[in-house]
Amino acid sequence: MEYNSITSLKENGFKELTNLRKLNLKDNRIKTIENGTFAGLASLNELNLANNDIINMTTIFTGLESVAVINVEGNQIVDLPPPDIPIMRMLTQLNLAKNSLKTVNGNSFLSFPRLETLNLSSNAIDNIEMGAFRGLDKLESLDLSNCAIGNIQKGLLSSLHELRFLDLSINHLAVFQTGVFSGLPELRKLNISRNQITSYEKTGIFPLHSLHILDLSYNSLEDLDYKLLVSHLPSLSYIGLKNNPWPCYLKKEMEELFVHDNLVFDLGKIDLKEKCNDTRSKVVEPVVQEPIIMDEPKPSSSSHDYALYIFIVLGLIAIIILFVMQMRNRRDIKNIIGRYNVAETHLISHNMDENY
Secondary structure: OOOOOOOEEOOOOOOOOOOOOEEEOOOOOOOEEOOOOOOOOOOOOEEEOOOOOOOOOHHHHOOOOOOOEEEOOOOOOOOOOOOOOOOOOOOOEEEOOOOOOOEEOOOOOOOOOOOOEEEOOOOOOOEEOOOOOOOOOOOOEEEOOOOOOOOOOOOOOOOOOOOOEEEOOOOOOOEEEHHHHOOOOOOOEEEOOOOOOOEEEOOOOOOOOOOOEEEOOOOOOOOOOHHHHHHHOOOOOEEEOOOOOOOHHHHHHHHHHHHHOOOEEEOOOOOOOOOOOOOOOOOOOOOOOOOOOOOOOOOOOOHHHHHHHHHHHHHHHHHHHHHHHHHHHHHHHHHHHHHHHHHHHHHHHHHHHHHO
């Protein structure tokens, strides 16, 4: 029934097709799907409604409890189904690419507990609420490429314990933070190419042990702590780094390290006409002009010198006093000796007079 001009689907329109396993309605003009349209399709395994004009997909799920694959790519869907729709216990693949989604609300996929593949690419998604992927315990592949995502909140993906493939290419991410993905123990391939990434930040405690493929191509990286990156990704076997504005010396350094570690890498084509330094430039410390400070008047001596000066003066005074005292003592001694000599002279003279 594909490639027709069907515009609407009526209630119980397929009620008699109880053994139908695949229904292909792609490339029509379907805009309206009445509630109960797919009632009776108990054996249906795959439903393809791609490239139509569907705006609201809430009524699609009624009566499709056994379906495993639903494709609504290329419609005009603006909202995800509410969490109160019937539980789709058998649904493993849901393709919502190329629609008009802008927000992924919390608990949007609680009704799909066995979903393994979810494609939300080529939407205008710029807001993903916390808890948006809650309940997707079996999800292995998530495609969010070609959206308008500028930030991935830490913890947003932490419930996706079985996720193996994550595509965030062609978005508006500016920083590659490993902590955003550290809650994904089974992640094998991460594509964040064609963003606006200018820096890499190692955040989070746990390394990405299972990551084999990392694509950082077509970003705005000018520098990269590649040793830290590789140490945080112990199982990495391929890294795409082409079409980043790398300096020549960094390309050379990374190439040597990656070859040594047997890591497959893509740094892009080497421009033989490119002129740049082959080695890392030495960091020149900027000369800081210190402000000129006028010397303030300072005391002639420090406190230590002043104490020494006082000590010397006191010492000199003590010496002078001792000198003066000694001079007085000598003078007194001379006076005593002089008086003694005079007395002795008088005594001798008196004795001589008596003899005569």
